[in-house]
Amino acid sequence: MTADSVEFPACGMISFLPYVIVDERTGFSISPMAVIALPAHKIPVADYVAGIANGDRALLARAITLVESSNPDHGRLAQQVLQELLPKTGKAVRLGITGVPGVGKSTTIDQLGMNLLAEGHQVAVLAIDPTSKRSGGSILGDKTRMNSLAQEKNAFIRPSPSSGTLGGVTRRTRETMALVEAAGFDVVIVETVGVGQSEVAVADMVDFFLVLLLSGGGDDLQGIKKGIIELADMIAINKADGDNIKRAESAAAEYKNALQIFTPHGATWFPPVLTVSGRDNRGLKELWAKVLEHREKMTATGEFAARRQSQAVSWMRDMLEDRLMGALRAHPRVAAELPNIEASVRNGTLLPTLAVDRIMTMMGI
Ligand SMILES: Nc1nc2c(ncn2[C@@H]2O[C@H](COP(=O)(O)OP(=O)(O)O)[C@@H](O)[C@H]2O)c(=O)[nH]1
Ligand SMILES: [Mg+2]
Numbered sequence: 001m002t003a004d005s006v007e008f009p010a011c012g013m014i015s016f017l018p019y020v021i022v023d024e025r026t027g028f029s030i031s032p033m034a035v036i037a038l039p040a041h042k043i044p045v046a047d048y049v050a051g052i053a054n055g056d057r058a059l060l061a062r063a064i065t066l067v068e069s070s071n072p073d074h075g076r077l078a079q080q081v082l083q084e085l086l087p088k089t090g091k092a093v094r095l096g097i098t099g100v101p102g103v104g105k106s107t108t109i110d111q112l113g114m115n116l117l118a119e120g121h122q123v124a125v126l127a128i129d130p131t132s133k134r135s136g137g138s139i140l141g142d143k144t145r146m147n148s149l150a151q152e153k154n155a156f157i158r159p160s161p162s163s164g165t166l167g168g169v170t171r172r173t174r175e176t177m178a179l180v181e182a183a184g185f186d187v188v189i190v191e192t193v194g195v196g197q198s199e200v201a202v203a204d205m206v207d208f209f210l211v212l213l214l215s216g217g218g219d220d221l222q223g224i225k226k227g228i229i230e231l232a233d234m235i236a237i238n239k240a241d242g243d244n245i246k247r248a249e250s251a252a253a254e255y256k257n258a259l260q261i262f263t264p265h266g267a268t269w270f271p272p273v274l275t276v277s278g279r280d281n282r283g284l285k286e287l288w289a290k291v292l293e294h295r296e297k298m299t300a301t302g303e304f305a306a307r308r309q310s311q312a313v314s315w316m317r318d319m320l321e322d323r324l325m326g327a328l329r330a331h332p333r334v335a336a337e338l339p340n341i342e343a344s345v346r347n348g349t350l351l352p353t354l355a356v357d358r359i360m361t362m363m364g365i
Contacts, residue, residue, distance in 0.1 A: 040065045041074050048081040053088055055184045057156065064158060067175045082175055085182035090308070092124075092181045092188045095291060096202040098228070099212030104238040105191050106145035108212065108278030113149040113189070115284055121187045122154045124180040128173050128192040128202055129160040156180060167322045170201040174315055177205065203231040204314050207298075207307065208291050212238050215251035229255075230262050232271050234290055240275035241282060248275040268301050269294055333362045 040062040051059035066078040099105050113123045125146065149155040158176060160169060177188050190206055192198040203209040211232040229235075235255050240248035252273045259271050272290055276283030298304035328334055341358060344350035 040069075041071070041077055045077065045080045045084060049084045052081070052085060052179060052183050057183075060156070060179060060183045063179050064176050067179065068172050078175065082178055085178065088182040089178040090181065092177075092186050093291065093295065094177065094188050094190070094206040094208070096190045096192070096199075096206035096209045097212060098192050098199045098202060098209070099238070100214075101193055103212045103214055104278045105193075105212055108236075108238060108276065108284070109189055109191060110146040110149050111278050111281050112284050112288065113146070113155055113187075114152075115281070115288065116187050117149075117152055117154050122156075122185045123149070123187045123189065124156040124158070124177075124185040125149065125189045125191060126158050126173050126176055126180070127160040128169055128190060128198050156183075156185060165322075166197055166201060167318055167325075170205070171315075171319055171322055174205050199228055199231060204311055207304065208233045208294055210287075210291075211235050213251070213255070214239060215244065215247040229258060232259075233269065233294055234271050234287070235259070235273045236276045236283070236287060237273070238276055238278055241277035241280045245275070268297050268303055328359070328363060331363055334359055337362070 043059070043062065048059055048063050052063060063078065063081055066074045066081070069075065069078075097105055097109060109125055113125065116123050146157055150157055158180075160173075173190065177190070180188055188206075190202050192202045199209075209231050211228055211234070213235060215237055235252075237248045237251050237255070252275050255273045259273065263270050274283050274287055274290070276287055278284070295304060298307070338359070341350065341355050345352055345355050
């Protein structure tokens with residue numbers, strides 16, 4: 001079974017599992033094949049929990065389908081599964097990778113992932129790309145460029161959910177991360193394209209945020225957003241191969257200087273700048289060593305735990321916002337009157353403040 005095939009298990013894939021599932025109501029055991037034949041929302045919570053904890057990919061993929069569903073009933077079931085699996089989550093190394101399209105994220109993740117599998121890790125790759133459509137270019141491109149990893153049974157690749165706001169995509173990615181961790185993946189790589197706010201969202205859900213850059217010949221510091229540099233736990237200049245090595249090294253020297261300005265004096269971690277070649281598997285061993293060194297240092301000072309804790313609170317706040325906005329849109333009176341209210345705001349007959357008051361009153365807040 002390949003990592004690719006388990007993403008779409010809808011068409012009767014057979015899975016032989018080393019555990020027994022018991023139907024809560026009847027007390028009879030049901031065969032895993034029977035579970036797999038059920039639609040995702042009909043599978044009992046206990047079966048999801050037992051199956052995922054046993055590393056069953058087909059059930060994992062189905063639970064992710066629930067997480068991604070916009071149906072509130074599916075959402076509630078997903079939350080129950082997540083709550084039960086919570087004690088099994090949190091143990092993975094969570095690595096975020098960003099960079100503009102073409103920088104080599106997929107190539108690098110493919111190679112890094114293969115290196116990690118060879119060390120005995122289990123690697124999950126999740127993508128956040130609110131601009132993508134499942135049928136569209138970038139994700140298909142990604143899939144073809146993670147060819148090696150996609151063949152491996154200890155790897156799991158999940159493209160970005162195809163629709164929704166960044167907030168929605170972020171929530172689903174966090175929940176998917178929890179599910180893959182519960183399924184035993186001990187390295188989770190979250191890939192995002194370097195556009196918009198998606199890097200901020202990813203930096204807020206990982207332990208280590210890696211920015212991939214290219215050398216651009218002289219004016220390297222231009223065109224790179226200061227905000228990204230501030231989020232980076234490390235910068236890697238990719239495509240340091242062939243006749244590009246010298247240029248990559250001089251770009252690295254420039255970024256090193258820039259990073260010194262942003263890193264507070266006395267910080268536990270000074271973001272390193274490496275040169276790598278994802279294609280040629282050059283520098284990736286050092287890259288991973290830095291990820292582990294960061295983990296060790298930050299754990300020793302308590303900053304690792306603090307980062308995880310504040311991320312849990314961000315997760316809660318994001319979800320609250322998401323749910324409040326969802327409730328607002330689902331409210332029948334608000335839904336009916338919103339177009340008129342917006343029209344009045346647009347033509348200047350209603351102040352935005354009063355419009356908000358009116359909506360809040362309708363919601364009973
Ligand atoms: N020379 C060289 N080319 C690379 C390297 N990594 C990726 N590429 C090429 O750059 C292009 C974009 O790579 P891809 O991994 O899809 O980038 P992404 O859009 O950031 O995921 C592809 O044609 C790759 O073959 C590298 O380390 N060296
Ligand atoms: Mg890509």
